[in-house]
Amino acid sequence: MKLYYKPGACSLSPHIVANELGINVEFVKVDLKDHVTEQGKNFYKVNPHGYIPALELDNGEMLLEGVVIIQYLADQKPEMGLAPANGTFERYKLQEMLAFLSTEIHKGFIPLFYAAPAGDYIEIARPKLEKRYAWINEHLADKQYLMGDKFSVADTYLFAVTGWAKASWLKSYEDTPLHLDSLHHLQAWYERVKSREAVQQSILEEGLELN
Incomplete structure (x- = not known):
């Protein structure tokens, strides 16, 4: 998985969740002024809204909203208890x-x-x-x-x-x-x-x- 982030932005939230869970995530820094990643990729091709965070799954699917991303990450290791079980x-x-x-x-x-x-x-x-x-x-x-x-x-x-x-x-x-x-x-x-x-x-x- 790849987490697109800007230092000190709201993307710090899923960054912390990934580290709490010990999930192997590649962190990709984004320059939101020019909307390019640190590798020079047009960030609008990652997230057409142009904001962070964005989470790219291993199968290429994307999640683009922070509150969804942190719940998704928590559900990868439910035994860690960062989010209660779905449906409760x-x-x-x-x-x-x-x-x-x-x-x-x-x-x-x-x-x-x-x-x-x-x-x-x-x-x-x-x-x-x-x-x-x-x-x-x-x-x-x-x-x-x-x-x-x-x-x-x-x-x-x-x-x-x-x-x-x-x-x-x-x-x-x-x-x-x-x-x-x-x-x-x-x-x-x-x-x-x-x-x-x-x-x-x-x-x-x-x-x-x-x-």
């Missing part, structure tokens, strides 16, 4: 959480990435994203991980996108896009996930320096 209520709860992370957290960052063209909308988008993170913080009050006491693919997704805002915990609200410094359960969770061996391996492999 617990699996639907995982999918519910993944949908929330995708639509409310991940997409919530988009206006912050384009602050200038977003204009005054930033003052609507930023508090909304902070509110969503406040909910996650309370959700984690009595849990080690998003789905309970067991690490899951949902944690890899939230970790990847939260890395974009992590530095803001060390600065004042006026200087940063998000105000998360008071979310102590979230901060503790982040450090807990970051300490995992597979997470550290993935960070190293992508050449990242996460606080």
Whole structure:
């Protein structure tokens, strides 16, 4: 299998899952500015949408959405428990959480990435994203991980996108896009996930320096 990724992007999530499971995956870096792989291949021929991650299976089939990719990888080694069994209520709860992370957290960052063209909308988008993170913080009050006491693919997704805002915990609200410094359960969770061996391996492999 091949995982197409950009360092520090949401593709860090399946990267972590692959390392957690010990699955043999070839990691292919993509330049999203020019939409070419590190081998010079036109990335639009891999994913016509032009975004990452993308997972190419050994039979040539493609998966193009991150929340699907991480579940697919987890299902390759169900005994590892990164996702509950298909058809169970617990699996639907995982999918519910993944949908929330995708639509409310991940997409919530988009206006912050384009602050200038977003204009005054930033003052609507930023508090909304902070509110969503406040909910996650309370959700984690009595849990080690998003789905309970067991690490899951949902944690890899939230970790990847939260890395974009992590530095803001060390600065004042006026200087940063998000105000998360008071979310102590979230901060503790982040450090807990970051300490995992597979997470550290993935960070190293992508050449990242996460606080």
